Amino acid sequence: MKETINQSKLLTPKTLFLSLIILSFFFLIFLSQQSRKSMQKPISGNPTPTSNLDLKIRPGYNSYDTYIHHQLKKTTNPKLRKIWTTRDWDRKIQVFQQFFNNLKQENLLSNSSKALCVGARVGQEVEALKRVGVNDSIGLDLVPYPPNVIKGDFHHQPFNDTTFDFEFSNVFDHALYPDRFVGEIERTLKPGGICVLHVAVSRRSDKYSANDLYSIEPLKKLFNGSEMVRSRKVDGFGLDTEVVFRKKEI
Known part of the structure; x- marks a missing residue:
């Protein structure tokens, strides 16, 4: 009996050590899952520095679900969708074609580019890309519009x-989390890839906007993995400034 007790005592440290390893393993899995969930669905908080007076998040969003619900009011509005797909369809495509042709002339876009339009609604910009020769193009929005737009959240691109x-x-003005919006663009862009944003700087955006931008300086800070190529004034359906970034080479 005494011998048996002594053997049990000798095994105790090893047993404890193995238990700690197993517990640590499950704890790491738990942390990984929590991190993944937080990236897929931000719930609260404002990642944008509050000291930046040139970029302000609008109040009133108590949760991420509240924000999504508000955005869907516009995206699913049947009257707006009818306008976007009928009266506005050709007009917007023609304007987007002019923008994209200018970018091609500057060698910032080519027919061989694999292109994404973020927040494309019914996909006029995707159709414009295809009409100027960039055939490998797709759009992303909360509500899909086949074949040009697939379903997805620009805070977590699929x-x-x-x-x-x-x-x-x-x-960009619809992003509740501008840093995640930009972070996902930089993540999915290839090194040397180009991002073009049309933003409102000189005027206030619509009631569905989640942020207000008062200069392009916050964009320069947010695109910390890219270099700004240029900015210029445009007339883009209520948006007045075009900003171009190139992702840094590795």
């Missing part, structure tokens, strides 16, 4: 790293 050569968006 694409692998370094997927695209070119990304365009005119919905």
Whole structure:
């Protein structure tokens, strides 16, 4: 009996050590899952520095679900969708074609580019890209519009790293989390890839906007993995400034 007790005492440290390893393993799995969930669905907080007076998040969003619900009011509005797909369809495509042709002339976009339009609604900009020869183009929005727009949240793009050569968006003002919006663009762009944003600087955006931008300086800080190529004034459906960034080479 005494011998048996002594053997049990000798095994106790080893047993404790193995238990600690197993507990640590499950704890790491738990942390990984929590981190993944937080990236997929931000719930609260404001990642944008509050000291930045040139970029302000609008109040009133008590949760991420509240924000999504508010955005869907516009995206799913049947009257607006009818306008976007009928009266506005050709007019917007023609304007986007002019923008994209200018970018091609500057060698910032080519027919071989794999392109993404972020927040594309019914996909006029995607159709414009295809009409200027950039056939490998797709749009992303909360509500899909096949074949040009697939469903997805621009705060967590459903694409692998370094997927695209070119990304365009005119919905930066709709981002509740501007740093995640930009972070996802930089994540999915290839090194050397181009991002073009149309933003409102000189005028206030619509009631569905989640932030207000008062200069392009916050964009320069947010695109910390890219270099600004240029900015210029445009007339883009209520948006007045075009800003172009190139993702830094590795």
